[in-house]
Amino acid sequence: MKMFLALLAMFAPAAVHAADTLSLDSKVLVERVSTDANGEIVTTREEPNVVTPGDRLVFVLSYRNAGSEPVTGFVLTNPVPDSVAFGGTDDPAAVVSVDGGKSWGPLQSLTVAEADGTSRAAQATDVTHVRWSFAQPVPSGAAGELTFRGMVE
Numbered sequence: 732m733k734m735f736l737a738l739l740a741m742f743a744p745a746a747v748h749a750a751d752t753l754s755l756d757s758k759v760l761v762e763r764v765s766t767d768a769n770g771e772i773v774t775t776r777e778e779p780n781v782v783t784p785g786d787r788l789v790f791v792l793s794y795r796n797a798g799s800e801p802v803t804g805f806v807l808t809n810p811v812p813d814s815v816a817f818g819g820t821d822d823p824a825a826v827v828s829v830d831g832g833k834s835w836g837p838l839q840s841l842t843v844a845e846a847d848g849t850s851r852a853a854q855a856t857d858v859t860h861v862r863w864s865f866a867q868p869v870p871s872g873a874a875g876e877l878t879f880r881g882m883v884e
Contacts, residue, residue: 763775763787796873805864806863826861
């Protein structure tokens, strides 16, 4: 069993490249699936106290431009905790790294070097970081959320 606090400590965004007027808040939620009284499947998100292997997590990064000017060059890089297998993101523009942030791309385009000198296709369990780069400026007053999913190993 992994303690939630250890997981949360590993979740702090690694880098935000933007003006000081851009604020960022992050949280980790456990996604639970259950069946209601009518037999319908219900998915809920809740703040966890403890997470265990197999728990599905949603990492939520909320941003807001509190300044009076648009923020350009907004890039957010977030590590994926070692105890979490990357489960994807809803944003097709997000890229990942499988080498600690040295190289970036869609998961299907990356490879991992093996100890014997060969390489293999990268897998979700190899992802070390997720990155979003905003091509358009973030207008004054604008806010949004970026998310990615994972599963506790």
